[in-house]
Amino acid sequence: MVVEEILIYGAVQGAVYALLALGYSLVYGVGGILNLSHGAYYLAASYAFYLTWVIMGGISGYFMGMILGIIMAIVVATASYFVIIKPLEESEISILIGTFAIGFFLEQLVIVVYDPNFHAIPSIINGYIMGIVLALAAAIFVAMGSFYLLRKVKRLSMVNRYITIMFALVAGILVGMGIFFSVFEVAGIGFLDFYINILGIALPIQYIVIIVFSLIVVILITFFINKSKIGKSIRAVSQDREAAMLMGINADRTLLYTIMISAFLAGIAAVLYTPADIVAPYKGWPVLTGAIAVVILGGMGSLPGSVVGAFIIGYARIITNYLIDPVYSSLIPVIIIVVILVIRPRGLFGKKEIS
């Protein structure tokens, strides 16, 4: 039973860390910036989500809060770019101090303007919502896969191309619906259940959604970085900033986009994780330190490294909880990082450019 528990809880913890660390790694890869305001993006999203839910109430307030939370994270990130990162771009140490100041400022702002107390948001993710999420995820993947295959077929007429797209969408929706209903049949959970039984362990459905979203985000980000125009710009700037600029890429704008993407990811992490966690002014710091730990372990700027590092840290914490002592759950990952850095200073997957 302990093995199953370690497997499941380690996966959940790793998924959370992956969401938090991906954006952080991305910004380092493009700008060579240790962005210490990353936790502030999470904090901004978390409080925007919470306050919207408190003010509006109900399901509508909840989902509006999630959307506003993500938007707020991006707004804070954009502000941090224009106020600190861009004006101080010539000095890494100034950016380090400036972004740290943003994190500290936002924490104090919350304490002074709102309150220093701890709050919580309930999870509303039950079987019904999980089914929808899984169905949507499946639909997106099937549709994306179809589009990708479509691009490989060169001699398709425009009409046939649209027909194929329609079929891809329908296939995606059908697969999604199939998954939606099989969730309840196969897993044996009710529409209104908040827990799902996996390997004999009752796991909050919220955590399943975190894992699924983490997976989706990792795949989408990889796809985005490799296939989109902005993604290609991001890769180009991370590989050689000057050469990219000579090729007409606006490196500053690319960095801004990257920071916004990073905030978007932190925002998603916040709105997904906050219902399982608490809302508190200091919450940005553990998020930041967690992200830094993962990125150092995985390799600065490496997206696969961030994902692998996230799961190593996640599993290290849970294994420590079960097999050593929960008291050391924060210490053991640090020891692992130190050992890895001694053996391989770049981290597990560390390279200069984004991979």
Add this chain to the structure above:
Amino acid sequence: MESLTKRILAIVLIVVIGVGIGVGAWFFLGGEGTYAWSAADCPGAPSDITADQIIKVGIIGDTERLQGEGSLQGALLAAEEINTAGGVDVNGTTYYIGIVSENSDEANPILDTSVAVRAAKKLIEYYRVDYASGGFRTEAGLAYQDLWMDAKIIFWNTGAATAALTAKVLSDYAKYKYFFQPSPTNTTALAINLISLIIGTAKVLNATMPTHNITRFSFMREDLAWTAGFASIMTSALENNTSYNLTFTGEDIAFPQDVTPVEMESHWTTIDNAHTQIVIPIISGSAGLTFATSYGDSKPKCVPIGINVLAQDADFSIDTSDRCNYSVTLESVFETNKTSKTLPFWYAYETKWSTTPVYTATGTYDAIYQLEWALENGLSFDPDDIVTQLETLVKGAGLEGAGGIGAYDASHSPVYGWPHGMGLAIQWYNGSKILVPGPGLYPSGLGIFPGGALQNMSPFKVPHWGLWTS
């Protein structure tokens, strides 16, 4: 060149800010003058009183958070009541209670004791307080305890439960005799109180659910020095109780302050796998919220009975979105007739502050009344005379307060046991606190409550998802 200009500007800015902060700190910490006390510091007092008519009391605590806010509000309420009733009569002269406060930030999870020390220094050197009360964290209390003692300022500690603070009264009486702890009861008494509560609750549960055989208990606690010893004492006492034996499952989960929700979830799985029926939380910090929300989410077949300081907050149910339901904690005061002063205090506090009092509020409220009593009976402002007066409050001859009959032992710790320092069992149910049978309070025929029937007592609520059968 532009970069150089920016650097110079930055340096100038830093110097200006640094000098400003330095001058401000020097000014506020007594470098320049002292605070001018006035009627504005004395709630309920006539507006024409002079500074020499004011009994200057300082409240130290995390006034931005639940615990410190309670300390300040309790003291202000007591001061207002006393001042409105005509003030304090000492040798025929009328004085009024004045209250100032300083934020020690000591409930901050990332504790910086230097902030607490600065707050104490400001109360002593700038406000020139005669007496002080408050406190919350042991570490902060230890950091500023000597400041009060060196200044011979009587300090009523109403926040920290550890015996480490009052132990100094025994080890160095001459220096620490000015330190009193009207509440909370110290950790040993708290453990006895909690043991009594758990055994009482187990008896009540067994009477109502005889097939369940409620005997199995586990711990979930913060990894702090005092919680380990506390759990050890409790395990021994619960397993060897003469009236009712409980069985320790072997699960004593100590988690760090930064425990993640996922980790807490895994701890609940462990607790549930051990078929725990009663889980004993020993939590004073922010993890109390994660603990409660995670309990409500994971619904293990057990009931939490223990210490969770945050659960005393009137808004705890809102903050946990009702996930704290069925949790039981000890509280020094509730809307009941614990003493004849409890209900009037409760209603006055609710009216004035639009919330219900936590234990720190009850503590400072009673401390201010003890000060009034000591001054009026001792007829002296001399701290040594007041100490002598307060030391007459002993078991069987205490001063009635809102939280119990105030009395001290040799270490100036509160005397434990009815009708002195004793916690009430409070359970969260349907978004509200209810008073349930607790330590020595057995209205269901299992025993007799020594003070007579308490008002507003309800039967213990069993989680609707059930408890394990052992």
